[in-house]
Amino acid sequence: SEMCIRDRTKPDALVLDMDGTLWDAVDTYTLCWNKAFEEVGVSTVLRREELLKLMGTPIDEIMRVITPGMTSEDREKFVARVHEIEARELPVRGGRLFDGVKVGIERLSTIYRLFLLSNCEKGELQIFAKFAEIEEWISGSISFGDTYLQKGENMRLLQQRFQLKSPVYIGDTDGDGVQARLAGWPFVFVRYGFGSTDRFDLAFDSFSELTDYFMNLS
Secondary structure, X not given: OHHHHHOOOOOOEEEEOOEOOOEEOHXXXXXXXXXXXXXXXXXXXXXXXXXXXXXXXXXXXXXXXXOOOOOHHHHHHHHHHHHHHHHHHHHHHOOEEOOOHHHHHHHHOOOOEEEEEEXXXXXXXXXXXXXXXXXXXXXXXXXXXXXXXXXHHHHHHHHHHOOOOOEEEEEOOHHHHHHHHHHOOOEEEEOOOOOXXXXXXXXXXXHHHHHHHHHOOO
């Protein structure tokens, strides 16, 4: 499948990560986590930098890092609290779309089927798409919160569900690349995101550059 991009064969679907690839909502996430800590009476105050390092990781793993002393029962209640607060705050506060994302997605949708795939909670991809005003151009989505599966397994599910022949995954972390390889998909890396890696099939410095490349594949 790596060849599919190398020899410039056109993919039939572009599957996009959300955080660090399409937008930066870390300030909103941090605010939600801190509200949750406050509500459960925990004196922890999370900083943007700490959460940024953990972006793209499923929430149960983030919890293990941030609240090592919490019992699993308390952790479960706390996660539920974070979700309630995010469901309320995220549609209003949202995040900052990276340059070229909205116009790029509109353009790409004229040629490709576009999908969202992320390690976020159930419903957050829909909140994002609505906030970004890109809903009409997205053919489907799947998240960790929908299935409790890792990205590679969700890629395979998405591929079966929509009968995709040659999908590619577009993300911003080394973990995204690892999961794409597990699914047998080419990995397209965006360098402006939250992570870094030198293992990719293609890499771009901006979403506009990525858009131009895929619009010009014959």
